[in-house]
């Protein structure tokens with residue numbers, strides 16, 4: 204059995220993780236599970252920016268994965284950055300095992316608007332699928348509603364759908380068939 208592991212980094216609500224587990228299974232048709240493991244968050248923390256280095260967390264995330272793990276999606280509430288960007292919604296290894304997504308700037312509250320749970324979950328799911336998509340070899344797509352469209356602002360996340368366009372979906376299918384991953 205092969206899994207997409209959803210791994211919380213720091214405190215993440217159980218209901219959010221379960222929502223992602225179900226929805227990501229529906230998207231990729233690959234068994235998905237929540238896997239807890241310890242993180243040394245201090246390694247990635249930048250006290251000057253008061254943010255966490257995304258690439259550092261990603262490296263820690265993919266360190267020594269279990270043999271049955273196919274892909275890893277790290278989920279965090281921490282605010283992520285890489286040196287050339289003020290912030291990131293997420294990061295992933297193209298064709299690799301690991302992807303990372305942050306809910307920090309997906310909350311309405313971050314923008315001074317009252318919270319909306321459904322919207323938060325939908326944004327997190329879109330970005331989670333997007334980052335995982337990169338690990339399946341997908342690059343950014345220019346199809347209007349495709350989830351692989353790149354987003355710099357939450358408004359752009361809200362404009363795209365949670366789905367792959369036909370061409371991106373074909374690539375994911377192709378990847379899965381190449382490894383004959385069964386659902387048993």
Ligand SMILES: [Zn+2]
Nearest residue numbers: 333337343353
């Ligand atoms: Zn991307």
Ligand SMILES: [Zn+2]
Nearest residue numbers: 344349368371
């Ligand atoms: Zn696409």
